[in-house]
Amino acid sequence: MSSGETRPVRKRLSREDRRRQLIAVAWQMVREEGTDALSLGRLSELAGVTKPVVYDHFETRNGLLVALYEEYDARQTAMLEVVLADCPVDLEARAAVIAAAYVDCVMTQGREIPGVSAALAGSPELEALKRGYEDPFLDRCRQALAPFAPGGDIGLAGLRLLVGAAEALSQAAASGEVEPGQAKAELSAGIVAMVRRQG
Helix, strand or coil: CCCCCCCCCCCCCCHHHHHHHHHHHHHHHHHHHCHHHCCHHHHHHHHCCCHHHHHHHHCCHHHHHHHHHHHHHHHHHHHHHHHHHCCCCCHHHHHHHHHHHHHHHHHHHCCHHHHHHHHHCCCHHHHHHHHHHHHHHHHHHHHHHHHHCCCCCCCHHHHHHHHHHHHHHHHHHHCCCCCHHHHHHHHHHHHHHHHHCCC
16 A cells, blocks of 8 residues: 555444444344354354454353344334334224234244244243243233223233244244234234133
């Protein structure tokens, strides 16, 4: 390079921007190669950064899996808040928007989230952490649906039924086994029936 030329200045990403970039690359990696291929070393290669940068953000593979699940959970929670804010105050409408938000969120992650969820379920500590992220979602559903329950509240068994059916139907839609609209309709009907049984 001659003395008159200047080198291009590489802009260094902020810590938060770098984390977002790494998470985006990790999602792409899971989508293209599967969860089993996910490693911090491989992530550093694909993201074009050194291993210490990746380790500084996630420390372990489990830390990366937790970060992916957190990002997915935050998106799901945000989608639910938006649709509930604009929803008519009746049981069928609330059940429909909860069902649609859940299915749509899983559809945005396609086949990636089942692998991440399965990897999180691999150890008791991570499974407990995953359940901890589900609790605020279940609480929000309880708040939205409890006014329509005959007994004025939704029990834990009903909420677990909701999330189990939501997960199964969403995965069926993401894999192409059922149409997304059918998954939403079945889930919505199941939520309505569950709420009406809460005495």
